[in-house]
Amino acid sequence: MDWTAIVLSLRLAALVSAALLVIGLPIAYWLTFSSSRWRFLFESVVALPLVLPPTVLGFYLLVALGSRSPVGRAWTAWTGHGLAFTFEALVIASILYSLPFGVQPVAASFAQIDRSLLDASAILGAGRLRTFWRIILPLSLNGIMASAVLTFAHTLGEFGVVLMVGGNLPGITRTVSIAIYDEVQSFNLAAAHQTAVVLLVFSFAALSIVYALLRKPWAVAPWA
Amino acid sequence: MGVNLAVRVRTRLSPQFRLDVDFDAAPGVTIVFGESGSGKSTLLRCVAGLTQPDEGLIRLGDRTLFDASTGVTVAPARRRIGFVFQHLALFPHLTAADNIAYGMARLPPAERRDRTAAIAKSFRIGHLLERRPGEISGGERQRVGVARSLVTDPEILLLDEPLSALDHHTQSRIIADLRQWNDARRIPILYVTHSQREVFALGERALVLQDGVIIADGTPHQVMEMPSHEHVAQLAGFENLLDTVVVTRRPEAGVMVCRLAGTSVDLETPLADVEQGRAVRVAIRAGDILIGIERPHGLSARNIVPATIASLARQGAVMRVEASLGVPLEVHVTPAASEELGLRAGLAVWLVIKTRSCRPMTAI
Numbered sequence: 001m002d003w004t005a006i007v008l009s010l011r012l013a014a015l016v017s018a019a020l021l022v023i024g025l026p027i028a029y030w031l032t033f034s035s036s037r038w039r040f041l042f043e044s045v046v047a048l049p050l051v052l053p054p055t056v057l058g059f060y061l062l063v064a065l066g067s068r069s070p071v072g073r074a075w076t077a078w079t080g081h082g083l084a085f086t087f088e089a090l091v092i093a094s095i096l097y098s099l100p101f102g103v104q105p106v107a108a109s110f111a112q113i114d115r116s117l118l119d120a121s122a123i124l125g126a127g128r129l130r131t132f133w134r135i136i137l138p139l140s141l142n143g144i145m146a147s148a149v150l151t152f153a154h155t156l157g158e159f160g161v162v163l164m165v166g167g168n169l170p171g172i173t174r175t176v177s178i179a180i181y182d183e184v185q186s187f188n189l190a191a192a193h194q195t196a197v198v199l200l201v202f203s204f205a206a207l208s209i210v211y212a213l214l215r216k217p218w219a220v221a222p223w224a
Numbered sequence: 225m226g227v228n229l230a231v232r233v234r235t236r237l238s239p240q241f242r243l244d245v246d247f248d249a250a251p252g253v254t255i256v257f258g259e260s261g262s263g264k265s266t267l268l269r270c271v272a273g274l275t276q277p278d279e280g281l282i283r284l285g286d287r288t289l290f291d292a293s294t295g296v297t298v299a300p301a302r303r304r305i306g307f308v309f310q311h312l313a314l315f316p317h318l319t320a321a322d323n324i325a326y327g328m329a330r331l332p333p334a335e336r337r338d339r340t341a342a343i344a345k346s347f348r349i350g351h352l353l354e355r356r357p358g359e360i361s362g363g364e365r366q367r368v369g370v371a372r373s374l375v376t377d378p379e380i381l382l383l384d385e386p387l388s389a390l391d392h393h394t395q396s397r398i399i400a401d402l403r404q405w406n407d408a409r410r411i412p413i414l415y416v417t418h419s420q421r422e423v424f425a426l427g428e429r430a431l432v433l434q435d436g437v438i439i440a441d442g443t444p445h446q447v448m449e450m451p452s453h454e455h456v457a458q459l460a461g462f463e464n465l466l467d468t469v470v471v472t473r474r475p476e477a478g479v480m481v482c483r484l485a486g487t488s489v490d491l492e493t494p495l496a497d498v499e500q501g502r503a504v505r506v507a508i509r510a511g512d513i514l515i516g517i518e519r520p521h522g523l524s525a526r527n528i529v530p531a532t533i534a535s536l537a538r539q540g541a542v543m544r545v546e547a548s549l550g551v552p553l554e555v556h557v558t559p560a561a562s563e564e565l566g567l568r569a570g571l572a573v574w575l576v577i578k579t580r581s582c583r584p585m586t587a588i
Contacts, residue, residue: 114311116311119274119307120307120313120314122274122299123274123300123305123306123327125302138317
């Protein structure tokens with residue numbers, strides 16, 4: 001079993017989940033409560049990674065992060081080395097790739113909150129920030145946790161984007177899914193099997209947690 | 225001491241629906257009465273700042289809350305308004321105490337606690353402060369909702385059908401507590417309801433809203449017992465609305481005689497501002513009509529007309545009798561009276577209606 005790859009994947013997934021918690025909340029808030037007529041465009045952008053082949057996303061990311069892109073140049077100027085084929089590139093790519101998972105469950109649980117609770121909060125003198133912390137966030141905890149678990153699992157399982165952006169550098173960018181692919185390519189089926197089982201069990205457990213969390217939505221008050 | 229609320233707003237919510245109201249509310253309870261869809265809730269939301277009207281002015285004492293001409297719109301959080309929502313909108317994850325204290329975030333914790341305890345006591349919910357809304361009864365939740373909106377010392381209280389889901393007894397007790405609370409403060413309270421009972425129980429004044437417009441304004445008695453608007457009569461429970469034509473006017477006696485359309489039956493009604501020969505609708509409560517099986521005499525009632533019973537149906541404690549005098553007329557009697565008189569379909573009877581029980585509908 002390739003423990004280096006497993007640890008690397010876990011580290012990547014944890015970082016991406018944490019980052020998407022921070023990035024996903026404001027995006028989900030805006031998507032839920034904005035009355036902008038252009039909202040549908042942002043919804044499409046957020047959902048894009050769901051329908052794009054990972055290779056397409058990976059290809060454009062590689063171009064965007066490459067040494068000739070503004071981002072790549074800025075990175076090189078700042079750190080002294082290129083961005084492509086590094087662990088940092090994997091994190092950036094995975095955040096974009098998992099964006100729908102970091103936003104949609106959160107937005108869905110925001111949308112389930114009875115709007116009159118938000119009206120009540122405003123009338124009782126609370127600004128948007130206080131309403132968010134005291135009302136919206138506590139009533140969406142299940143959705144937020146589901147979102148984090150899904151992001152984590154989805155990042156663990158990604159393959160195409162990682163391969164395009166990160167390549168296959170052991171200990172740096174070689175994730176579980178790429179390790180499995182490698183083992184299969186070299187007819188090391190027993191090793192592939194061991195690692196694959198870990199991923200299978202983990203994914204099943206993660207999904208079970210999500211569905212168990214979402215089974216009883218908090219935000220829909222039975223007396224409302 | 226409370227201040228006056230002045231509301232003049234116009235707003236178009238959909239191509240078909242427009243709210244257009246202009247009224248002042250003094251300290252005390254003003255009932256806003258109307259069917260669902262009449263614009264009652266929208267009116268409250270405009271005053272609270274949750275909906276922005278297209279045009280108009282909302283003032284509370286000398287504070288301008290909204291003025292379309294100068295572009296002033298005070299945010300709901302700064303209007304110093306208490307609002308009790310139709311479904312209460314209690315925060316489900318907070319205890320009753322935290323719900324009540326929510327609006328006092330700027331006060332020191334000790335004062336917050338004291339005020340929460342004090343208002344909980346006056347609304348009889350002191351024993352359930354540590355429970356969440358899901359763990360208490362409907363009436364108790366209502367009390368928490370009212371306490372939460374009052375504890376911030378609002379300058380005006382808006383209630384959107386707050387008691388419609390409760391039984392009469394609980395309603396009356398909460399209303400009594402609310403009255404007592406407001407006796408000391410005297411702030412304007414706008415109380416939205418579609419229940420006739422609440423209009424009488426609470427109101428010092430009633431506005432009737434229909435299709436976004438105020439169609440009646442007066443004391444509950446004036447509005448509900450002597451409606452001059454057909455729609456108000458329907459809302460106020462006048463079962464009979466009869467098409468008639470004015471045949472004689474007798475201003476010296478304060479009465480006029482109206483002939484039921486399509487019949488030769490005349491009814492004496494109080495004098496109204498309708499010319500002779502013009503059509504007027506007359507509203508009569510089914511419970512204000514007496515039935516006799518012989519022609520009564522020696523009565524002060526002026527309208528004694530022959531009719532035939534078309535059908536009878538018992539509805540709870542009321543026997544609904546449909547009598548025909550060329551046009552159908554609904555009459556309510558007790559089942560016992562019906563039995564004693566031997567009322568049955570086809571029986572010829574006499575209907576007795578006092579002049580004052582007939583209300584000509586003069587408003588448009």
